[in-house]
Structure formats: C-alpha cells, structure tokens
Amino acid sequence: MDKPVGDIGMEREENVTSLALLASFLRLGASSFGGGMAGWTHREIVERRGWLTDDEFLKTLTVAQIMPGANPVNLAVYIGLKLRGVTGACLALFGMVLPAFAVILAMSVTYQQLKSHPEAQAVLRGLACVGIASSLTMGIKTARRLKGHALPILMAVAVFLMVGVMRWSLVAVVAGAIPVSAAATFWIEREKSRG
Amino acid sequence: MGDDKLLNLILLCIPLSLVSFGGGQTIVASLQHQTVDILHLLSGPQFTDLYAISRAAPGPGTLIVALIGWEVSGLWGAVLATLAIFIPSSILLCILGSYWQRHRHSAWALAAEKALAPVAVGLIFAGVFAVGQSARFTPLELATSLGAIAVLLTTKTGPYPLLGVVGVSYFLLSLAGMA
Numbered sequence: 001m002d003k004p005v006g007d008i009g010m011e012r013e014e015n016v017t018s019l020a021l022l023a024s025f026l027r028l029g030a031s032s033f034g035g036g037m038a039g040w041t042h043r044e045i046v047e048r049r050g051w052l053t054d055d056e057f058l059k060t061l062t063v064a065q066i067m068p069g070a071n072p073v074n075l076a077v078y079i080g081l082k083l084r085g086v087t088g089a090c091l092a093l094f095g096m097v098l099p100a101f102a103v104i105l106a107m108s109v110t111y112q113q114l115k116s117h118p119e120a121q122a123v124l125r126g127l128a129c130v131g132i133a134s135s136l137t138m139g140i141k142t143a144r145r146l147k148g149h150a151l152p153i154l155m156a157v158a159v160f161l162m163v164g165v166m167r168w169s170l171v172a173v174v175a176g177a178i179p180v181s182a183a184a185t186f187w188i189e190r191e192k193s194r195g
Numbered sequence: 196m197g198d199d200k201l202l203n204l205i206l207l208c209i210p211l212s213l214v215s216f217g218g219g220q221t222i223v224a225s226l227q228h229q230t231v232d233i234l235h236l237l238s239g240p241q242f243t244d245l246y247a248i249s250r251a252a253p254g255p256g257t258l259i260v261a262l263i264g265w266e267v268s269g270l271w272g273a274v275l276a277t278l279a280i281f282i283p284s285s286i287l288l289c290i291l292g293s294y295w296q297r298h299r300h301s302a303w304a305l306a307a308e309k310a311l312a313p314v315a316v317g318l319i320f321a322g323v324f325a326v327g328q329s330a331r332f333t334p335l336e337l338a339t340s341l342g343a344i345a346v347l348l349t350t351k352t353g354p355y356p357l358l359g360v361v362g363v364s365y366f367l368l369s370l371a372g373m374a
Contacts, residue, residue, distance in 0.1 A: 032254045062299065063292045066308055069284030070218035070255030077285045078292050089289055093281060100254020101261055101277055107248050108265045108273070115244070119369045124247045126365030127358055129336050131250030132326055133343030134354040135220050139319035142217075145312050152313040159317025163224050164324040167232075170225035174214040174314060181310035182303070189306060 016051055016083045018091055024049060025076050025095025032100055037072035041079070051083055073097065151184045201268045201275065203234050208260055208279035213287060215280070217315050219249070219256025223322030226259065227329060236267050239329040246326050251358050257281070 024044050031040055038061055046057050060082065064074035073096050080092025114120035146152040159177050162168045207229050211222045223246070230236040237245070245266065249259035257280050264276030298304050332340065343357055 029254070059296055059299075063288070063296050065217075066295065066311065067284065067288045067292065068213050068215050069281070069288060070215070070257045073255055073257075073281060074284070074288055077288055081289050081292070086289070089285065093285055097254070097258075097277065097281060100252065100258055101273075104249065104252045104254065104258050104261055105265065105270075105273060107252055108262050111244065111248055119366055122365045122369035123362045124244050125330075125336055126339065126361040127251050128243050128247035128326075128330055129332070129339040130343045130354060130357045130361050131247050132323055132330070133340045133357075134250065134347060135223070135319060135326075136323045136340075136344055137347040138220060139316055139323060140348065142312060142319060143316045146316065155313035156316040156320075159314050160320045160324070163318060164321030167224075167228050170222060170318070170321075171210045171214050174216075174318070177314045177317075178307070178310060181313055182307045185310045186302065186306035189302070189309075 016088070018084060018087060020049070021080060021084055021088055022091045022095050025080070025092045026099065027095075028072075028076065029096040030099040032072060032096070038075065041072070041075055045079055052079065056082075149188065151188060152181070155181050155184065198268070200234070200236055201264070201272050204230070204236060204260070204264060204267055204272070204276055205279045207234070208276055209283050212280045212283040215257060215284060216311050216318075219259060220322055221315055221318035222257075223259070224318065224325040226263070227322070227325040230263055231329060236263065239331075241266065243326065243330045250354070251362075 028037070028040055028044055042057055045051050046054060052060065060078050061075060064078050065071050067074055069077075073093065076092040076096040077089045080088035080090070082088075084091070111120075111124075115124075143153075143156065146156065155177065159173060162173045163170050207226075211225060215222045227242055227246075231239050231242050245259060245262040249256055249262055252258065258277065260276040260280045261273040264272035264274070266272070267276075295304065299308075330336075339361060343361065346352055346357060347354065
C-alpha cells in the first residue's frame with residue numbers, strides 16, 4: 001500500500017502497540033548517557049523498529065529542535081504523538097524521562113549521605129568546574145553558528161546582559177527577544193536574497 | 196512552609212518550560228537567580244552542588260529541577276518539579292508541532308528558526324555567568340575550568356571522561372589535604 005510521503009503516519013497506528021512504544025523509549029531513556037540522542041533515537045525508531053522513514057524522522061527532528069524543551073525529550077514526545085496520539089506522547093515522555101530521573105534521584109540520595117564529608121565536597125567542586133566548562137563550550141559552539149553577523153551577535157550580547165548581568169526576568173526577555181530576533185533575521189535574509 | 200516552597204518552585208518551572216529552547220542550559224541563569232536570591236529555596240553553594248550533580252548525571256540537563264525539588268520537599272518535590280518542567284513544553288509541542296511542520300518552508304518560519312540561536316547563546320552565557328558567580332571558584336578551580344574548556348574546544352573528548360578524571364583528581368587532592 002502506498003503511503004503519502006510527508007504525512008507522518010497515523011495510518012501506522014495499528015502496527016505500533018503501546019507496550020512496544022513504551023519499551024522503545026525506556027530503552028532510549030536508559031541509554032541517554034552523554035548525548036548523541038538523535039542518533040540513538042534514529043537507530044531505534046527508524047532502523048530497528050521501522051516505525052518512521054528517514055524523511056519523516058528528519059522532519060520530526062527539526063520540529064523537536066525548534067520547540068522549547070530538551071531536544072531528546074521533545075523528539076520522543078513528538079514521535080509518540082505521531083505514532084499513537086496523546087497516549088503515545090505520554091508514554092514516550094514517561095519512558096524517556098524515567099530512567100534518567102531514577103539515576104539522578106539515586107545521585108541525590110548519595111549526595112545527602114556524603115555531603116558532610118570534605119572529600120565529597122571536593123569532588124563536587126571539581127565536577128562543577130567541568131560542568132561550567134562544558135556549558136561554556138556549548139555556548140561557544142552555538143555562537144559559531146552566528147557566523148560573525150553583527151545583528152545576531154548584538155542580540156546575543158543584549159540577552160546575556162539583560163538576563164545574566166542585570167538579572168531581568170528570563171521569561172520576559174525571551175518573549176521580547178524572539179520576535180525582535182526573528183524580525184532582524186527576516187530582514188537580513190531579505191537583504192541577502194536581493195543581493 | 197515546605198508546601199509553599201514547592202508551590203513556588205512549580206510556578207517557577209512552568210513558564211521556564213515554555214522558554215527552555217535547546218534544553219536545560221538556557222534556563223540555568225533564571226533557576227539560579229530565583230531559587231537562591233529570590234525564593235531562598237537553596238543557598239549558593241547548595242545550588243552549585245546540584246548543578247555539578249546535574250551536569251554529571253545522564254539525561255537532559257533540565258533534570259536539575261528534580262534535584263531542586265528533592266532538596267525542597269523530597270520525592271514529591273522531585274516528581275512535581277520534573278512534571279512542571281516537561282509537561283508544558285510537551286503540550287506546546289503537541290499543539291504547535293504539526294502546524295510548524297506544515298509551514299516550515301515559509302520565510303517567517305525559517306527566520307524564526309535562525310532567530311533562536313542568538314537568544315540561546317545569550318542565555319547559555321548568562322547561565323555560565325550566574326553559576327560561575329555563585330560558585331566563587333578558588334584559583335585551582337578556575338584553572339581546572341579553563342583547562343577543561345581548552346580540552347573540550349580543541350579535542351574530541353566529551354565531558355564524561357573529563358568529569359571522571361577531575362572527580363578522581365579532586366578526591367585525591369582532598370585526601371592529601373590540598374583541595
């Protein structure tokens with residue numbers, strides 16, 4: 001039977017049981033150590049299960065990255081929604097978050113037990129250093145995508161100053177900054193296409 | 196009192212969920228500022244500890260809110276804070292996702308996609324600034340951070356091997372009474 005490309009398939013619903021969906025995302029959630037989640041999800045959903053085509057997966061990935069929320073979780077929720085409706089979205093969210101949630105709670109309990117020991121404090125300080133370093137690196141790598149255009153850089157600096165230094169409400173700043181940034185990008189793109 | 200604190204945390208998480216573009220790193224600045232300075236749910240060093248744990252843990256960095264919830268009111272705090280950070284963005288995704296997918300080739304949709312990057316960059320640096328400020332690093336810790344940045348930028352090493360090496364080193368330094 002021919003299936004329309006680009007219309008991610010509700011028609012496949014019958015092939016995907018809730019249990020299989022939950023199992024897949026629990027498996028993915030449990031392997032979410034250290035990123036590369038889009039690749040893992042592709043392997044499970046496209047290659048192993050055959051629930052989505054490559055093309056469908058890519059479209060889903062784009063939406064997951066653009067919308068607010070952690071990208072791997074968004075990807076799971078959106079795939080769940082496409083395959084099994086709202087139930088699928090809930091199962092995917094649950095499966096994706098539960099393993100990491102359990103691990104982080106175990107770490108939290110361990111932290112409560114050990115935090116009075118000076119050695120544990122020292123280790124945590126060390127981990128904080130690497131944590132900050134990896135956040136900063138992520139910021140630098142994302143900043144490279146601005147490719148030296150003046151307006152986007154100005155925008156990033158303004159957001160940094162407002163949220164980081166002046167400590168204005170992050171939600172309000174983002175709500176204001178996105179339309180301005182979109183208008184600026186729109187204008188830049190139009191100027192570019194005019195040559 | 197515990198319930199008030201939990202309610203405040205949930206009311207903080209819901210709007211942040213809707214602006215957490217790219218995940219946890221973009222909302223750290225606000226989490227730090229609100230939980231430490233405004234709501235007084237945590238002390239500065241406590242926040243730095245939780246930040247360190249969340250960066251070393253698997254899964255999305257957003258799960259730092261589960262740690263904060265746990266500190267504020269135990270298991271329920273962790274569960275409710277986690278729901279508050281994931282459910283609003285998921286609902287928005289379910290409502291707007293297919294709309295976005297249909298219109299993603301329009302000029303405005305393309306502009307909006309590119310427009311997120313500068314905002315995210317500003318927010319990530321704001322988060323680093325907020326945590327860095329409240330952590331009050333010693334010279335040794337500052338050197339460790341700079342070294343880690345250099346390794347992450349210039350090699351293909353991921354953060355996990357570094358976390359292992361630095362964690363063990365700090366443990367040994369502490370045993371030796373040097374950190």
